[in-house]
Amino acid sequence: xxxxxxxxxxxxxxxxxxxxxxxxxxxxxxxxxxxxxxxxxxxxxxxxxxxxxxxxxxxxxxxxxxxxxxxxxxxxxxxxxxxxxxxxxxxxxxxxxxxxxxxxxxxxxxxxxxxxxxxxxxxxxxxxxxxxxxxxxxxxxxxxxxxxxxxxxxxxxxxxxxxxxxxxxxxxxxxxxxxxxxxxxxxxxxxxxxxxxxxxxxxxxxxxxxxxxxxx
Amino acid sequence: xxxxxxxxxxxxxxxxxxxxxxxxxxxxxxxxxxxxxxxxxxxxxxxxxxxxxxxxxxxxxxxxxxxxxxxxxxxxxxxxxxxxxxxxxxxxxxxxxxxxxxxxxxxxxxxxxxxxxxxxxxxxxxxxxxxxxxxxxxxxxxxxxxxxxxxxxxxxxxxxxxxxxxxxxxxxxxxxxxxxxxxxxxxxxxxxxxxxxxxxxxxxxxxxxxxxxxx
Numbered sequence: 001x002x003x004x005x006x007x008x009x010x011x012x013x014x015x016x017x018x019x020x021x022x023x024x025x026x027x028x029x030x031x032x033x034x035x036x037x038x039x040x041x042x043x044x045x046x047x048x049x050x051x052x053x054x055x056x057x058x059x060x061x062x063x064x065x066x067x068x069x070x071x072x073x074x075x076x077x078x079x080x081x082x083x084x085x086x087x088x089x090x091x092x093x094x095x096x097x098x099x100x101x102x103x104x105x106x107x108x109x110x111x112x113x114x115x116x117x118x119x120x121x122x123x124x125x126x127x128x129x130x131x132x133x134x135x136x137x138x139x140x141x142x143x144x145x146x147x148x149x150x151x152x153x154x155x156x157x158x159x160x161x162x163x164x165x166x167x168x169x170x171x172x173x174x175x176x177x178x179x180x181x182x183x184x185x186x187x188x189x190x191x192x193x194x195x196x197x198x199x200x201x202x203x204x205x206x207x208x209x210x211x212x213x214x215x216x
Numbered sequence: 217x218x219x220x221x222x223x224x225x226x227x228x229x230x231x232x233x234x235x236x237x238x239x240x241x242x243x244x245x246x247x248x249x250x251x252x253x254x255x256x257x258x259x260x261x262x263x264x265x266x267x268x269x270x271x272x273x274x275x276x277x278x279x280x281x282x283x284x285x286x287x288x289x290x291x292x293x294x295x296x297x298x299x300x301x302x303x304x305x306x307x308x309x310x311x312x313x314x315x316x317x318x319x320x321x322x323x324x325x326x327x328x329x330x331x332x333x334x335x336x337x338x339x340x341x342x343x344x345x346x347x348x349x350x351x352x353x354x355x356x357x358x359x360x361x362x363x364x365x366x367x368x369x370x371x372x373x374x375x376x377x378x379x380x381x382x383x384x385x386x387x388x389x390x391x392x393x394x395x396x397x398x399x400x401x402x403x404x405x406x407x408x409x410x411x412x413x414x415x416x417x418x419x420x421x422x423x424x425x426x427x428x429x430x431x
Contacts, residue, residue: 025268025269025287025289025305026287026291027284027291028268028284028285028287028291029285051305052345052347074345075345075346075347075348076344076345076346076347077343077344077345078344078345078347079291079344084343084344087343096343096345096346098346098348098349098350098351099267099305099309099346099347099348099351100267100305100308100309100310100312100313100348100350100351101350101351102305103304103305103306103308103309104306104309107306118313119313119354120313120350120351120354121350122384123381123383123384123385124350124380124381124382124383124384125337125380125381126346126350156285166302167285168283168285168286168287168296168302169266169268169269169270169285169286169287169302170285171269171302171303171304171305172268172269172304172305173304173305174304175304175305175306176304176305176306202304
């Protein structure tokens with residue numbers, strides 16, 4: 001059973017210096033309410049694991065603008081000039097990770113794997129400092145798993161058991177990150193009064209600790 | 217003849233569209249590569265995959281059907297074609313990396329005679345990140361680079377990429393407004409000359425050795 005809490009209450013699960021996973025692809029399927037509450041606090045100095053740093057006006061992007069992120073592990077920063085500026089000034093450490101590798105590293109973290117072997121990034125800057133492992137004569141990069149203290153994700157629908165399902169292209173990292181964090185908060189559009197159809201559940205409820213319901 | 221930016225892009229997009237076969241599953245980079253879909257012959261239907269978790273990207277929506285929960289990798293609102301589906305990022309990239317995509321079309325900052333591609337970083341100037349570009353190119357059965365032949369007059373087809381690579385030895389074909397090239401085991405071949413260019417023009421604007429095998 002997931003506990004239903006308000007966005008303002010959710011901030012108690014965050015501490016400065018933690019590693020956070022935040023779901024979303026640009027603004028699509030991105031949690032917002034809890035981020036807006038975090039912006040009101042003095043908390044920060046976070047390591048952010050996310051697909052991208054969004055735009056300066058929205059969701060994760062606002063955390064960058066507010067200088068709350070010390071390190072970002074992301075695949076793309078081009079839509080947030082603030083990320084680029086802070087990186088160039090040495091205020092923000094950015095590790096750019098190929099998007100599919102990022103997804104696999106998060107998945108590995110949540111699935112109890114010691115990492116993944118991928119051909120992506122061989123013979124590029126991404127391979128620097130990483131072990132190359134041969135399997136059946138083919139080279140692969142060893143990419144290590146990622147885990148977080150808190151995962152903040154979005155879902156379109158939830159039930160009181162924490163089961164999640166999604167509309168459209170909002171699944172992205174929201175369906176992967178709940179497995180890889182100690183504490184998982186899902187911000188949802190709709191809380192169903194009846195259990196979701198078990199055949200349509202994308203994220204099993206056991207991964208979700210807290211639900212923040214929009215429009216309440 | 218001087219081509220406008222729009223004309224140049226249309227010439228390239230029209231030519232790229234000819235590479236698609238009915239039923240192909242394709243992934244298209246943001247910008248110019250995405251435009252190729254507009255020029256498909258009516259009898260050719262393809263399945264467009266988008267890295268953010270859409271298989272079967274459809275037309276752009278009208279005002280009534282626009283939904284911010286359905287976007288492509290460029291963040292533009294799209295619709296879903298009949299038979300299409302949504303998926304998470306893990307599945308979207310498994311699809312690419314695992315060899316399930318027939319054709320990938322991407323832009324480039326530089327592409328070289330060995331099939332190396334650089335399209336994600338100009339050190340010190342432009343570091344948007346690779347996004348999905350490195351994964352997109354790894355598993356695809358055919359990698360086409362579609363781009364303007366030069367950038368502010370400077371050649372983008374070079375003997376050896378000087379910018380950080382996206383992938384090594386993987387590009388199969390280059391399509392520009394001036395012509396078409398193939399990267400074969402023994403090097404770069406010019407295979408098409410566009411009506412808007414000439415061999416002399418291509419020689420002057422290409423900074424790589426190439427052989428000629430016009431189809």
